[in-house]
Amino acid sequence: MFFTQSGSRPQPISETHNPIFLCRKHLVQVMIFCMAVTVLAKWGTALPGWRDVIASENGPVERMSAAIWLMGFTWCLAAALAQRTRAVEWLTVAMVLLLFGLRELDAHRWSTGWNLDKLANYWNPQFPLHERLLVIGLMVLPCLIVGGVLCLRLRKTIGQAWFADESWLRHLMVGVAILVLCVTLDKVGPYVLPLLAFGDFGQVFLMEIEEFLELVLAVFTIASLWPYLQKAFNGDG
Amino acid sequence: MCCLKSWPYWILIVVICATWVLPEIPYYQDWMPYGYELGGIALVVMYLSFGCWSLGLYGFVMGGLSWRSDSLKSRLAFKVGLAALFLAIGLVLCYLKLMHLTLSV
Numbered sequence: 001m002f003f004t005q006s007g008s009r010p011q012p013i014s015e016t017h018n019p020i021f022l023c024r025k026h027l028v029q030v031m032i033f034c035m036a037v038t039v040l041a042k043w044g045t046a047l048p049g050w051r052d053v054i055a056s057e058n059g060p061v062e063r064m065s066a067a068i069w070l071m072g073f074t075w076c077l078a079a080a081l082a083q084r085t086r087a088v089e090w091l092t093v094a095m096v097l098l099l100f101g102l103r104e105l106d107a108h109r110w111s112t113g114w115n116l117d118k119l120a121n122y123w124n125p126q127f128p129l130h131e132r133l134l135v136i137g138l139m140v141l142p143c144l145i146v147g148g149v150l151c152l153r154l155r156k157t158i159g160q161a162w163f164a165d166e167s168w169l170r171h172l173m174v175g176v177a178i179l180v181l182c183v184t185l186d187k188v189g190p191y192v193l194p195l196l197a198f199g200d201f202g203q204v205f206l207m208e209i210e211e212f213l214e215l216v217l218a219v220f221t222i223a224s225l226w227p228y229l230q231k232a233f234n235g236d237g
Numbered sequence: 238m239c240c241l242k243s244w245p246y247w248i249l250i251v252v253i254c255a256t257w258v259l260p261e262i263p264y265y266q267d268w269m270p271y272g273y274e275l276g277g278i279a280l281v282v283m284y285l286s287f288g289c290w291s292l293g294l295y296g297f298v299m300g301g302l303s304w305r306s307d308s309l310k311s312r313l314a315f316k317v318g319l320a321a322l323f324l325a326i327g328l329v330l331c332y333l334k335l336m337h338l339t340l341s342v
Contacts, residue, residue, distance in 0.1 A: 033245055041256050060256045067255035067287050068248060074288030074324075078317055102281065110277045219248060226244045233299065235313045 023170040030220045034212065037064065055207040061215050062104060068218040069101030072225065079232035086232070092150040097221070099143065104214065171224035178217045185210040241298055247291045254287040264336035279335035286328035293322035 041060035042053045054061045073094050080090035102108070108116040112135060114127045122132050161169040189206045240246075259265060262283065266276075296318020303311040 029245075033248070037249070037252050037256075044257060063255040063259060064252050067251045067284050070281070070284040071248070071251045071288035071291055074285055074321070075292055078292055078321060082313060082317060101284065105277070105281060105284070107277060107281065222248060223244050230242065233296070233314060233317060234310050 019165050019167040019170045022167050023174055026171065026223050027174060027220065030216055030223050034216050034219055038212065038215070050208065051204055054211050055204055057106075059211075061211050065211070065215045065218045066101050066104040068215070068222060069097050069104055072097040072218070072222050073101060075222075075229055076225070079229050082235070083232035088149065089153055090232070092146050092153070093225070095143070095146040096150065100218070104218075168224065168228075171220075175217060175220060175224065178213055178220065182210055182213045182217065185213070241302070247295050250291040250294065251287045254290065255284070258287075259283065263333065264340060275335045275339045279332045279339065282328050282335065283332045286325045286332065289321045289325035289328060293318045293325055296321060 038054065038061060041064070042050060045053070045060060047053050047060070053059055056062075076090050076094035076097060080087045080094065083090065112127075112131050114121050114124075114131075116135055116139070121127060122136070158169065160166075185206055189210070190203070193202045193206065264279075296314045296316070300311045300314035300318060303314065
């Protein structure tokens with residue numbers, strides 16, 4: 001039984017309103033949903049193996065992840081229009097989701113022909129100066145501004161949310177943990193696998209897990225935002 | 238009817254679009270033309286239209302469900318749904334135009 005302090009008397013709260021329980025429930029639901037759609041994609045497409053479904057570039061799982069991130073972007077934009085009092089928050093979240101979606105579609109590689117992710121490319125004279133300046137002006141600076149605004153807004157509420165044990169903070173922490181796991185698998189995996197002598201199978205397995213976790217992260221983000229999106233579309237607040 | 242308010246149904250629409258509809262649409266290639274050829278932008282536009290389709294349908298379904306109980310809520314949902322559906326159609330047309338331009342160069 002979980003209790004919350006309201007005034008001087010402790011009040012029992014149901015398990016369904018407990019943030020830890022809610023977060024765990026959402027994560028389990030998201031995992032089941034992602035597994036179901038992955039199996040459905042394997043069964044419904046003519047692709048021969050799991051590798052083609054999950055780990056291949058532009059395969060069904062990667063397409064699903066990108067589509068869900070960009071779905072989140074459009075829904076958050078609509079929420080910003082529907083709930084004007086929270087427009088700044090919705091717009092900053094929409095921008096973050098758009099960046100994740102574009103990253104999933106490898107826009108950082110094809111938008112200019114050189115990799116925007118690599119810091120060294122920005123002072124590489126091999127690439128045209130006007131392109132590098134355009135990317136800084138149109139992408140890097142707006143992203144920094146959006147990130148700054150989001151951090152400022154979060155800083156104000158994060159302390160209160162921590163002490164009040166609010167559900168959204170738990171969801172945010174789980175989301176960040178999944179993101180860190182994905183990045184670790186992506187960046188560290190290729191260096192660790194040869195040491196463990198797993199070979200090609202290990203590499204593919206790692207890629208499959210990483211792509212699947214990216215799908216889980218996208219769905220988990222929408223599932224976490226869902227109550228707030230519904231509030232916005234119901235005209236509350 | 239209450240179950241329609243949960244997220245899996247609306248994400249499923251996008252999943253179906255990305256897995257089965259996308260490979261069937263005109264001009265789609267597994268490897269989009271990159272660089273300045275507008276193909277990548279066209280692909281992003283198409284993905285955005287999937288989000289708009291699901292939002293449009295959500296607006297209409299929620300508007301219909303709350304039609305009798307709350308007309309204000311219902312009107313807002315219909316408005317969001319209608320705007321999203323118009324936007325989705327516009328984005329699909331934009332995709333077709335961009336791909337046409339890309340391939341005609």
